[in-house]
Every structure is written in C-alpha cells, then in structure tokens.
Amino acid sequence: MVNQQFTFAVHILTALAFAGEKMDSQRLAASVNTNPVVIRRLLIGLRRAHLIETCAGKHGGTRLSKKPAQISLLQVYDAVQPRPVIAINKRKVLRHCRVSCKMREIMSGVAAGTEEAVRQHLREITLQQLLREVRRPA
Template sequence: MSANSKLTVAAHALAWIGLYQRRGHEVATSEQIAASVNTNPVVIRRLLAELRKAGLADSRRGVGAGWMLSREPTAITLLDVYEAVEPGPLFALHRSTPNPECVVGRGIGPAMTTVYDDVETALRKELAKTTLEDVLRGVLNAT
C-alpha cells in the first residue's frame, strides 16, 4: 500500500504560488507549478480546482491566465489544505461487513473506529497549527 501524497503536492503548489507572488508576480501557470512538482500540468490543474473550490486558490482566464492565492499565506493552514483535498476519513473500515458470528469480526469495527477517531483528531490538531507561511519559511530555510 502506498502513501497518499495529495496533501504534500497541494501544499507544494500553494507554497510555490505564494513565493512567486511574493517575488512580484501576479499569477502562476499550472505549467510552472508542475515543473516544480515534477508532474503533468493536468494533475496540478485538477488539484488547484479543488483548492479553488475550497477558497484557497483562485484562477484568471484569458490573457495573463494563471493561479493565485485567495488568502494570505498566514491565513491558510495545512488543515484547510487537507480538508480541501482529502474529503474522506484518513482510514476506513472493511469494504464488506466482517462475519458477525466471529468475535473479532463483530468487534473489530468499534475497536478500530475509536483508534481512528483519535488519530484523525490528533492529525487535525497538528495540521491546524501550521500555516502556509510556516511551510514557506521552512522551504526557504532548507535551501
């Protein structure tokens, strides 16, 4: 099972836009962002569409088309980004109902739900502490 990188790619794209704007540019193209992420611009456009729907990014069409942040980097948390790109729970239970005649099959759902709820609460709490500005600062300090 591979890890999901959607939150990381979304944070990367938003941080790139934020830095680009900070350096005096009005909008960034999906091609520019995709070059930094090392992916296809279509992947970036789809992701930015989700971020636009959540009010984190905005786009301009026509001449000078591109993407911009909808809010200041200090007003965007990683929790905002997570909620925009990961609408479902972090973990899921079985796709089919386990055997209710089995003690483990009967009890695994409630037992795991308690653990998953606690993990999700802790994750959300940590993501809420970090802003896009914090991410940008970390990026710039790492170079």
C-alpha cells in the same frame, strides 16, 4: 490513507507563496514534477475552498487568495482529502468470528482519534511557516 494529493496541494500553495505572483499550471507542474492535468484537478478543490484565485487566458494563472499566514494545512487537507486518514472495513461481519464482530467498533475509535490528532496538528501549521522553511538557507 492520505494520498499524494495533499502533499501536491501544499507544494502548489507553497510555490505560489514563494513566487508571489501568478503561476500557470505548466510552471506549477514543473515544480511538483507531475503532469499539468494533475495540477489542474487539484486547483479545482483549492479554488472551491477559496485558497486560490484562477484567471484563464494568455495572461492568466493562479495566485493565493489569502496571505500565507491565513492558510492552515488543515484548510488544504479539507480541500483535497475527501477520505479520512484511516478507512474502516465495511465488509460483512462474520458472526462466528469474535475478532470480526469487534473490529469495526474498535477501529472506529482508533480512526476517530487518529483523524482528530492529524486535524489538530495540521490546524497549527500555516503556509507562512512552510514558506519560512523554504526561504531558510540550506
């Protein structure tokens, strides 16, 4: 199941795009309304995915490493979401239960289809589109 990490990561990147300048983890945490430690952990994955650049020190901070139009939500998802949307039950199959015998196979197909649909949808949305929504008057 997708957790808050994805939502927080998208929020971080959108805040960076909106600001157009380096932001430190304190400022990002205030925007997301979470602890700076949570932000710093997410920044690691985003940096490994080459979506951001970070600089340490007094004048350090984080900024986007690409233009918002070049960052898809799928890239963000892949950077911070290690598990699939639907997890398959890996427990021992009960041989005397017909349902137990078939569910892994059945749900594997459901999970694969769901994951592909999610990935396709996220592939079509860019950070630039989200930024446009943020800038739209209320």
